[in-house]
Amino acid sequence: MEALRTLFPASDFTLLAAILALPALGALVNGLFGKRLGKEGVRLMALAALGGSFLASVLTYLLLPAEGKLTWTAWRWISIQGRMGQSIPIDVAFSVDALSGTMMLVITGVGFLIHLYSSEYMKNDPGFHRFFAYLNLFCFAMLTLVMGDNLAMLFVGWEGVGLCSYLLIGFWYGEDKNAAAGKKAFIVNRIGDFGLLVAMALIVYYVGTLRFDGIQSGASSLLQNVKIWPIGNMSSGTLPGFLHFLLPEQPVTILAATAVGLMVFLGCAGKSAQIPLYIWLPDAMAGPTPVSALIHAATMVTAGVYLVARLSAVFVLSPAALAVVAVTGALTALLAATIGLFQNDLKKVLAYSTVSQLGYMFIGVGVGAFAAGFFHVFTHAFFKACLFLGAGSVIHAIHVRIHDTDRSQDMGNMGGLKAYMPITRWTYLIACFAIAGLPILGSGFWSKDEILWKAFTVDIMAVSAPGVSQWMWPSWLGRAIYWAGVTGAVFTSFYMFRSYFRTFHGEFRGWKIDPTWKDPGHGHGHDDHGHDDHHEEHGEITGPVPHESPLPMTIPLMVLAAFSIGAGFLVAEPIHVAPLAHKLEPVFALSSRAIRQREGTEGLLFPMMLPGIAAFLAGTVGAMVVYQNRRGEPERRFATMFPRLHRLIYDKWRIDELYDATVVGMVDALADIFTIADKWIVDGILAKFTAALVGFFGTVLRAFQTGRVQVYAAAMVLGLVGVGWFMVKPHADATVNDEALRRSGEVKLSAAPGLGYSYRWDTPGVSETTFAKTTEHTVKLDPGETKDVTLRVRNAWGSESSETFTLTRPAGGRRGATEPGALPAPQPPTLPTGTIPAERIPDLIQPKGLQ
Template structure:
């Protein structure tokens, strides 16, 4: 490797792709738009692979300072990028999965208007996410943090002519501003107490002061949690993510799997030295994660839109990652982030293939019997379903089991509680994912032979398999969903926990493994698999053996069923408590005050002032020479008086 890794090129190339397609793409043929977008994503991926191949020879952490960005007194912030073990994993996920989604998008979006605009937005999203990951300081991370919020707004609202899509984009943007406000307050506190926003300098000061516990570090951590709950869709700011499915399916895969929603988990892991000094913040983080995992899973039990089920599963799985960070098992959280990127991207892209096959249909109640009609989509999605449900030896089993085990052995007083919530949620996850599997692919076909929808999905030729430009990424992600977890096989299961050791310089895991821990971990793994198996069995009974049961059960517990179907009516609650009062305040009180008091009043005041001045000037500019002489004499007398009484010394002519 050369002395410089040119890390700045990794985000710059996607930005160049955004500029080319954004400015000129309207005039380009689709093939050229596609080529630009692919190349702009492939080059960073190849560069990251090259860094990974030579990673062992690097002196870490590695920093590249492009130049001084802001200087204000003693404070300065550099435009600098940094690389360590955590950064490398995130770069591989973002560029690798991101490139596969770009490939898939060429097939899925082939018949869309605004094709060039879509790929320009995708490249812009990649630019901001890579900036976030590579940032050496909080300020540059915040630029990427805000940027992915902007790009998500553009992508979620891609079908801006649809009110639901436009509203979903606005909702994502506004809700994330709440979390971003927390991030800003955290940065202000960091500047106040550390005098810098550089990760390295902040963490060095913390390391040099072991007496710093709680206090201002807790305040910083809590504000960072607020920021993370926004980006990573945790309670109470999760409400934007389920609506994000209004964007094209590849957007859902990109946001839910590999990029934006993982930003909060990455940020918490990156700043874990702050959280380690605040047991209260860690407990808060663990409780938010466990509550979100369970809450979202219960909603996913009854949803009928295939993408909405996957959206709530994303919220739930992110809860697991927060739970891991809350019990200080940061490497376990990143491990699940890695495997989740594989199987969740696959789930969304496979769902997109199903939607494509059914000419835009997303309701699972009118699916069924697709197993033999779209076999490649079926088998690849099956790999993802097994992975997310934690069935061994698929990827999700190892990462989810590691989180549950770390929660169980955590010294945190709530460790056993969040372990039980996580275990129960694992059973719910297996149920709703196999429910999706059975409703979509098994039983009698309920699919409609429809013409293409408004967005061009389907071609009016009946149910059909997707083209290979879409199936290729599915196959690759299916392989990764099987083997992706093998980098973290624990010693209790015959592995060496490679990813934990790899991340140890960054996450600083606990020391020696206690005696008997391996047998305990193995027992807990068996318990989690049994719980997942129970969830699968119940789904098999209700949606394959006796498919009449769900309707009968829904009728018996109609109130609970309606509550879950309506997502606990949280959106309605937010609308009544927050949105409606704010709209009333802005539309009637502030609008009336500002429009009537400031705009109208100011306009009238300016008008009367101008009228008065005009009247005065009219008298002065009378056209009468004698009048002019009088005004001149009056002015001269005034100047003489000022000079006589000594006021002239205060004026300079």
């Protein structure tokens, strides 16, 4: 180890470059040369790339110092200017501490198992090489996200996983619903990304850096008030009267830390599928099942939890932001758990389970238990990946005979598979125990109950600052979140074991088993989606004996099932076995100072575990009674007695329909308005009218542009005649000079010269009788007097022209309004508004030049 530390110093740990470069290389090679390499070559390239990255990640984790981190800077990217004029460098830099190092192991370790599983699961898909290029690219983007040493690099990875998610969810883009699911995920995540961008701008403005170390050390700069209303010069008075009640009359301020926390959480809610932006994740099940295991269970959807944990030093400054995170997590956990109760699509059940478990993670980080929330990210990666891959194994078996995608995922076409798929059955059962919280042996028991315990005992202290007042958590909030979590745990146990019993117990409902059945020629793999047969036989069909999946699919299941049990002992606080917690302590050392245990709860650790255990037993036993003993009859009776409620829950509380009627409908209406504007204004007026106008003038000009010399000569003659007429006609024009009007009352007029011009000036009482060459004429005005002066001009050909000028001298010697030749009177000086120093008042009253 010492030799490796010498080879890779902590401040220039170039091994991080290898961890990033290997999956990027795999994506490049498979993307460009995959078809030529063949499926075996693509498999080898993808597995070697991620396997090598995993080994390097393990070595990096072993070399981590007890405190501090390993860093590597590639190059200086850009520099931006802060509000104080300082230069803020943004580097392409990466670092690893206990938090990001653990995430690296999850990404590369679980990712490798999913790559191995996919190599068999997708072997008959025509887009095999494209699929693995996307998977490798996704792992590269996710590693960039967690290894970035600053928010800018994290955002690069953040957008990268969003792009890869879009590509993988819509992988089978030949079907409209799959392409629509990919677009839905992409668009909803862009809403969250807006919040993250705003948060980054606020951090740059107030803290002056995007480096995580700098944000942590300078987080106190966020303890100042920020005005959020009125915006600029806007006020309630600028709004229509019927909207006045919406906005307060007085200015509204919030803490800068609260603004940053809420904007960060908006980004996290989009990426990690929290209310109200959770709607994309269930639709993401349109992608291949390994995609669900990798992106929507083990990595991308947990990026939001990772970011909140990474910025824990900011969140602990704002109890209000933490409350929003925790309450949103609790509501999401409950809502998604209720939707999972009656779903029939096996992948949809797991999708809503993921949304619900993400809610528990946000409860953890929201109550200030950042290590506990992150630990649930860790355990969830194993048992949820195991569940998704187990579901994929089942779907792989069903797809042998039922080639329709939706029907092959319907639990109504499963049942009794424990006799045919023992490895899949046992690994799926172990993962169900883990997520439901089987005491001691289920990893979810340790992580989820740790979160609930922290929620019940939390006491978040407000950080004080001069002139800053903080909102404090009411005493009941933590306990309310605890009981919401316990209720959600009951639902979790129920719907997970409902899926288990309906899939593996009872009688097989897929088809009538015929051991002599032969495949008529359809590809064996589930993922021949490019050739799905959606015209399945109706009524009873016959098919082969269902069989267990091949080793490349069952080996990852067994490894993940083992970690679903063993991972819980990495943070088993009640029995004082918590090596991962000790590893994470330096990361959250600063943040933990703002969190303390509520008085009077010191001896309640083991008693408060009983409700969690009771929730596990209630859900598990309830599912066993309903679906194992009574074959689902209570659910059918419930649907008969309460059809509207059952249908409402089955329809996911019709949240998507609500969005379609409001947000989507509003956007569609706005799009229709702009479509009409584009059609009639842009196309109709700006394009077609202007084109018609140009065409009209072109038609007119074509009548003259005949190419005949006679026509052009005639036009030249007409032009010369016009110019000659202008030159022959006299023009009476003069300039008026009234500079001496105030002093002597004199106004001087100067006539414009011309060829052979002679002039005559006529004023009241004085009229010249002859024309002369005199171009200037002076008029004397008394105060208050007005005179009309007429200029007559005769040219060399005897033609005449005239122009009259009205001159006025204001009474009292001031300049007044004029006709031609007079000047307006000056206005009195305007005093500036606001407070004026007394010594400036004389200068403002007495204008310069009039002393």
